[in-house]
Amino acid sequence: MSASRRSGATDELGPEGPEPEREGPAGSDLLAALLDGMDAALCAFDADGVVTHWNREAERILGWTAEEAVGRAGFAGWAVRSADAEEVEARLMAAMDAPGRQVNEFALLTKDGRRVLVRTQSAAVRGPDGEPAGVYCAFSEVHAQIDLERSIALSEALLEDAGWGVVLVDADLRPAVVNAYAAKALGAGRTAVLGRPLGELLTQGVEELESALTHVLAEGAPPAPAELWVAVRTPEGERRRCWRNGFVRLSSPLAEEPVPLGVGWLFQDVTETRQGEQEASLLRFRAQQLHRAARAAAECENPAEAAAVHLDFALAGFADHAIIDRVAEGGDADRVRLVRVAETPSGTPGPSRLDGRAGLPALYGEGHPALQCVERAGSVRAGAGSLKGDAAREWALTRQWPKDTVHALCTVLRSRGRTLGAVTFLRTSNRTAFERADAMYAEDVAAHIATAMDLASLLPAEG
Numbered sequence: 138m139s140a141s142r143r144s145g146a147t148d149e150l151g152p153e154g155p156e157p158e159r160e161g162p163a164g165s166d167l168l169a170a171l172l173d174g175m176d177a178a179l180c181a182f183d184a185d186g187v188v189t190h191w192n193r194e195a196e197r198i199l200g201w202t203a204e205e206a207v208g209r210a211g212f213a214g215w216a217v218r219s220a221d222a223e224e225v226e227a228r229l230m231a232a233m234d235a236p237g238r239q240v241n242e243f244a245l246l247t248k249d250g251r252r253v254l255v256r257t258q259s260a261a262v263r264g265p266d267g268e269p270a271g272v273y274c275a276f277s278e279v280h281a282q283i284d285l286e287r288s289i290a291l292s293e294a295l296l297e298d299a300g301w302g303v304v305l306v307d308a309d310l311r312p313a314v315v316n317a318y319a320a321k322a323l324g325a326g327r328t329a330v331l332g333r334p335l336g337e338l339l340t341q342g343v344e345e346l347e348s349a350l351t352h353v354l355a356e357g358a359p360p361a362p363a364e365l366w367v368a369v370r371t372p373e374g375e376r377r378r379c380w381r382n383g384f385v386r387l388s389s390p391l392a393e394e395p396v397p398l399g400v401g402w403l404f405q406d407v408t409e410t411r412q413g414e415q416e417a418s419l420l421r422f423r424a425q426q427l428h429r430a431a432r433a434a435a436e437c438e439n440p441a442e443a444a445a446v447h448l449d450f451a452l453a454g455f456a457d458h459a460i461i462d463r464v465a466e467g468g469d470a471d472r473v474r475l476v477r478v479a480e481t482p483s484g485t486p487g488p489s490r491l492d493g494r495a496g497l498p499a500l501y502g503e504g505h506p507a508l509q510c511v512e513r514a515g516s517v518r519a520g521a522g523s524l525k526g527d528a529a530r531e532w533a534l535t536r537q538w539p540k541d542t543v544h545a546l547c548t549v550l551r552s553r554g555r556t557l558g559a560v561t562f563l564r565t566s567n568r569t570a571f572e573r574a575d576a577m578y579a580e581d582v583a584a585h586i587a588t589a590m591d592l593a594s595l596l597p598a599e600g
Contacts, residue, residue, distance in 0.1 A: 178255075181262065181273040186211045186230055189271065198255070198278060200248030216245050232259035233269040242279060254279055301405040302380075305387070308399055310335060310350050322378070322406055324371040340375055342367030346382075353384040353400045364407065379411045380404040416574070419454075423578050426450045427585070434589065444589040445479045445489040448560070451582040452481065455575070456546075456562035458539050459489065462507055463550070463558035463590060465498055473511050474498040475558060478590070499537060506536070507559045510547040514556060516576045519545040529566075538563055546571040548579040552591035560586055 178195035182188055191206040199216060209215060213222030225243050232239045239259045244252045257276040264270035295303045295316060302319030304312050312330050320327040323338050336343050342365050349363060362383045368375040387398040430450035434443035448459050462475035477499050481489050501508055510517040519536075521529040521543040533542040544564040550557040560583050564571070571579075 177275045177277055179273065179275050180206070181271060182211075182229065183271040184233070184269065186226060190273070195276070198247075198253060198276075199245060205248075212245065218244075218246060229257070229259055229274060230272060232272045232274075233261045235261070245276075254283065301403055304402040304404075306350055306400045306402050308354065308397055310347055313399060319404070322369070322380070322404070324369050324376070338370060340368040340370055341377070349382065349384060350400050350402065353386050354397055358383075358385050364411070377408075378406055379408045381407045422454065423581075426453060427581060430582075430585065434585070440589045440592040441478065443592075444586045447582060447585045447589065448479060448481070448489045451562070451579075455578065457565050457568065458542065458563040460507075460538075460561040460563070461489075461550075461558065461586060461590075462499060462561070464511065464556060473508055475501060475507055475511070478558070501537060502535070506545055506547045507561055510549045510559050511556055514549050514551065516549070516579065517547045518571050518576070519547070520570055541565045544568065544570045546575060546579055548576065548583040550583050550587040550590060552587040555591075557587050557590050 176194060178198050179190065179192045180188060180195050181190035188206050188209050188211075191201070191203040195206070196202055201216060206216075211222065211226045213219060213226065217225050221243065228239075228241050228243070237260065241257045241259070242254065243257075244254050247253055255276040256279040257274050259272055259274045261269045262271040262273055296314065297316065299316060299318060302322050303314075303316040304319045305314035307313045311332050311334060313332075315323070315327050315330050317327060320330060323330050325338070330338060335347060339346070345365050346367065349359070349365075353359070362381050364379060364381050366377065366379050368377050382402065382404045384403075385401040387401055389398055427450070430447045433450065434446045437443040437446060444461060448461060452459055458481045460477065460481075461479040463478050465474040465476045475498065479489050499507075506517045506519040521532045524532050529543055530540040533540050536542075536545075538545065538561075542563045543566045546562045547559050548562075549559055560579070562571070562575075562579055
């Protein structure tokens, strides 16, 4: 298959030899053989833009044979879209007047109508007089090159500009590459976390995370993202966060069999979103508990039992123990005394029970949180703080609370402008300390209990 026109090819594109016989068919065939044996697609144009050479690689890429290509004026109407033909021809022929090689990228058309993106290198061909006599053009498909460049660009963007954490974890489950977002989330610099065990970066959730990474290395990526609660080590202490995680297994593209290189771990901090959802869910649950308590209390004939019912419903998911104290009648006007009315059983589960101490005052010392809340007509929070073991138990027993108590919330009971007493909610070490939102809920419960206690005080005493 000829790669060039036999007549005029060497006259136009090469120097004129001293002996005419060397420009015959043998020289033309040698040139065609050289062009056809090259790995790059090659074509050439004379000064008028007519195709003069077309090798086998150009035929392989575009499907047009040398007989179909040579002699055509430019690419218009066959190897390029008509709308692009003028621009493509101008960029190719511009090499005649430019020094060195000109590099361009544009789309050509195959014989079956497909578009192929190619990268071209064009340069002028000089005639015997040194003047431009045409252009030669080498081109190749650039899909692989562009895919590589896109992959590199994507990697750089993920590691520099992504709005989520990107960590490349090696087969030993240690960070090998970390982007800025991930480094900030892990509480360290980008280089400071490299090669360190995850247990040095996280205090909680590290077992679940390492288990997920190990699974991905062995089995591949999970079908959906997973959320994990972790505690991150920081100079200021632990910081509890919720991360939404995705994983991909990394394998070497150069090996015949998949060779695991590690895991691509992508995550995003969704702590605020999850905390908001949890708070909304908690508020709905507490509102439902108040509603259920009101319905159950309405069935009680004894108002004191109704107050205990409110206490039982309030405890669910809120506290471990609870106590109701009322203000004792009479006594010293300058000193408040409280009498225990009801309490939850300590040590065993069960409903709140009415106290049977015949109105004897509770042995609360000066400054007791229950006394403080009555005197201030507001809520008071207390806790064992840093006390542990026997010291924490002594702290609770001194205040007449179960020995396992470490957090307390006392809320005043008021009805019709009068202070009736206090309700105390207690938590063990298994729960967190009471917060301001807890105090608001306790005040709602206290309002229902105070109404029931006020009603009980209006009833005539039995016997």
